[in-house]
Amino acid sequence: xxxxxxxxxxxxSLGELTTxxxxxxxxxxxxxxxxxxxxxxxxxxxxxxxxxxxxxxxxSLMNHIGDGEEWxxxxxxxxxxxxxxxxxxxxxxxxxxxxxxxxxxxxxxxGGDDEYVVMIDSAVLSNIDLTKVLDAHVKSGxxxxxxxxxxxxxxxxxxxxxxxxxxxxxxxxxVVDYAAPEGYLASADIFVLNKKWLIGKVLExxxxxxxxxxxxxxxxxxxxxEVSVNVYEFPGVVMYNDTVEEYFANxxxxxxxxxxxxxxxxxxxxxxxxxxxxxTYYGEGCEIENSLVADGCMLEGEVEDSVLFRDVTxxxxxxxxxxxxxxxxxxxxxxxxKYVILDKNVTVRPGSKLIGTKKNPIIIKRGEIV
Amino acid sequence: xxFQKKRxxxxxxxxxxxxxxxxxxxxxxxxxxxxxxxxRIIDFPLSNCVNSGIDTVGIxxxxxxxxxxxxxGNGQPWGLNKTHSCAQVLPPYExxxxxxxxxxGTANAIYQNIDxxxxxxxxxxxxxxxxxxxxxxxxxxxxxxxxxxxxxTIAVRNVPLAEASRFGILxxxxxxxxxxxxxxxxxxxxxxxxxxxxxxNWSVLKEALIADEDTPGxxxxxxxxxxxxxxxxxHKMMAYPFNGYxxxxxxxxxxxxxxxxxxxxxxxxxxxxxxxxKIFARNSALPSSYIDEKAKIVNAFVAEGCDVYGxxxxxxxxxxxxxxxxxxxxxxxxxxxVVIEPGAIVRHAILGENSKVERNAVVGGAYGPGEKxxxxxTSKGAVVAANTVLLPxxxx
Numbered sequence: 055x056x057x058x059x060x061x062x063x064x065x066x067s068l069g070e071l072t073t074x075x076x077x078x079x080x081x082x083x084x085x086x087x088x089x090x091x092x093x094x095x096x097x098x099x100x101x102x103x104x105x106x107x108x109x110x111x112x113x114s115l116m117n118h119i120g121d122g123e124e125w126x127x128x129x130x131x132x133x134x135x136x137x138x139x140x141x142x143x144x145x146x147x148x149x150x151x152x153x154x155x156x157x158x159x160x161x162x163x164x165g166g167d168d169e170y171v172v173m174i175d176s177a178v179l180s181n182i183d184l185t186k187v188l189d190a191h192v193k194s195g196x197x198x199x200x201x202x203x204x205x206x207x208x209x210x211x212x213x214x215x216x217x218x219x220x221x222x223x224x225x226x227x228x229v230v231d232y233a234a235p236e237g238y239l240a241s242a243d244i245f246v247l248n249k250k251w252l253i254g255k256v257l258e259x260x261x262x263x264x265x266x267x268x269x270x271x272x273x274x275x276x277x278x279x280e281v282s283v284n285v286y287e288f289p290g291v292v293m294y295n296d297t298v299e300e301y302f303a304n305x306x307x308x309x310x311x312x313x314x315x316x317x318x319x320x321x322x323x324x325x326x327x328x329x330x331x332x333x334t335y336y337g338e339g340c341e342i343e344n345s346l347v348a349d350g351c352m353l354e355g356e357v358e359d360s361v362l363f364r365d366v367t368x369x370x371x372x373x374x375x376x377x378x379x380x381x382x383x384x385x386x387x388x389x390x391x392k393y394v395i396l397d398k399n400v401t402v403r404p405g406s407k408l409i410g411t412k413k414n415p416i417i418i419k420r421g422e423i424v
Numbered sequence: 425x426x427f428q429k430k431r432x433x434x435x436x437x438x439x440x441x442x443x444x445x446x447x448x449x450x451x452x453x454x455x456x457x458x459x460x461x462x463x464r465i466i467d468f469p470l471s472n473c474v475n476s477g478i479d480t481v482g483i484x485x486x487x488x489x490x491x492x493x494x495x496x497g498n499g500q501p502w503g504l505n506k507t508h509s510c511a512q513v514l515p516p517y518e519x520x521x522x523x524x525x526x527x528x529g530t531a532n533a534i535y536q537n538i539d540x541x542x543x544x545x546x547x548x549x550x551x552x553x554x555x556x557x558x559x560x561x562x563x564x565x566x567x568x569x570x571x572x573x574x575x576x577t578i579a580v581r582n583v584p585l586a587e588a589s590r591f592g593i594l595x596x597x598x599x600x601x602x603x604x605x606x607x608x609x610x611x612x613x614x615x616x617x618x619x620x621x622x623x624x625n626w627s628v629l630k631e632a633l634i635a636d637e638d639t640p641g642x643x644x645x646x647x648x649x650x651x652x653x654x655x656x657x658x659h660k661m662m663a664y665p666f667n668g669y670x671x672x673x674x675x676x677x678x679x680x681x682x683x684x685x686x687x688x689x690x691x692x693x694x695x696x697x698x699x700x701x702k703i704f705a706r707n708s709a710l711p712s713s714y715i716d717e718k719a720k721i722v723n724a725f726v727a728e729g730c731d732v733y734g735x736x737x738x739x740x741x742x743x744x745x746x747x748x749x750x751x752x753x754x755x756x757x758x759x760x761x762v763v764i765e766p767g768a769i770v771r772h773a774i775l776g777e778n779s780k781v782e783r784n785a786v787v788g789g790a791y792g793p794g795e796k797x798x799x800x801x802t803s804k805g806a807v808v809a810a811n812t813v814l815l816p817x818x819x820x
Contacts, residue, residue, distance in 0.1 A: 323710070
């Protein structure tokens, strides 16, 4: 089976954290960027032709992914391609996924042998065996297979796309951008489609000024009876990092052994760009509890219920509680941080006090000294 | 094929068994023995090469090469996989003449790979071994060699007189030129010990290797044959004093000590480095380490991919280890992939890769200050069964 992968890099905005990066290149879980999960899923399924669609702010993403070596995508044939606005037929950014696919038509058509397309959003994290999804898609004979997650819909959370199934497992209702009630299955933003069919649909929808994958192609097509939808229910962990609150909570959720086992080892390892560092040093006075710690750190203070990225220094007497601390932070003596996200390279002066809340963690921008 | 001319290349002798590391090198060549949580011994000379601007390294392998070859791979972790750089594994091979076969000695290993070296037409060849933990800028040594117009330069360090008879000792004139070399002398005349790091003019070395190969009864060894022969022939040979940290990790005790010397706020050997002195290693695709609320870690290195629920004191915990609840690890080196189950106690031990200490088992013993320690060792994949004891100094 020849398969092409398309990753959407810009679909969630995390406020100040994504002013200078795509959601795909958001650091996550101490060692990763969000896109590592989508790339590793594709790579582990043997997909060797991957396009990354990125609307803006993609410099940090390109820097991270490089030629795709870490994911086995540094290939002469196929491999990895960045589909940025300026490398495509339009020079403006896109209004929806269909428009971005339309702009990437050369890429879609170029992989002549590819029969199927897997589309993944980089802000929805999972460790999924895509070969099973592909097999299910082929077996179903339907036009679109969407991966879904049960238990996300709760009547409060607005979901991009959700479906309800009847007893036979057929879609009986479908909603877009709606706080679907319990019992609906949330889209995990992974779709499998036949490539030729997709190209035809993209052209049809663009001709009618319709740009949205979820609303126009899937929902609209299904309502008219023109598009048949197969649902693949994924039992593993799916993390939606659509808001700062979710991003924060999902990082801290990694202190749960079950979540970690699922997200990092359910089907395959998660590969990332390597920045080699020494092991983390735990000093005489450090107290580390229920935390995830990357390499290269120098720990002498107290850390609780937090995620530390690489090369973080925690001075003696500093207290870090419920925080996400990105690379190269230096947290000075006697300072106190609670519910804080420190972007990369932040220095916290000795004795500082930063207290946020679970719903609204304090965000300190990259490179700041506070 | 085009080969860029190199001013200097390195040849790394990595074929030795390292028999004094006992069970740790039963299935692994010494240079591939894990060190410092996420390194292997060979990472030190390899990274030194890269940090010294040497981008062409021949690696001579012989004993148990599988893991070592796999580890070196295409040289990518050290940046030695580019168009004009390489980390070339050089195993013994069959030749049309009768000179083929296993590498008979260190000099013979290089002799058998003259063709590899000639491709790069080097002015200088640095000879290294995969036995030592240190950071050194070989470029400084080559510059010294060049400035003194020497045929051969040997790195030396001062050792205590009492230990000098364990080393090759260089007796030097005040200008550091060498007038005598004694391999493990009973009555050492100086304390300048050879570190086994040589810089040669390639033309001189090549001639010496060919002559040595044609000498019946030679041990084909650098220390025993090549160096004394060159001295006798009147070549200018220099000693290059090196004062930095340098540790031969050829024994269980020294391997344990070297690991312990990484610890502390100002460690004896600071493995952290700036861009010029960084030690590179092959990375494992593992997530960050999880430290549980019941864990207690004091003065220790913990690499990534670990789950720590127990107590760790003054130890080096390598990638991918699990330390169960209530387990205690003290003064120990825990190699990659080790599982220490709840309630187990590990003291003064080296736990080999993927070995396992089951529930409530005890490994090693406790010591008072100054007391002579005996390190307990588990081999790769060994299992210390639940509720059993591995005595101090015992190996499994």
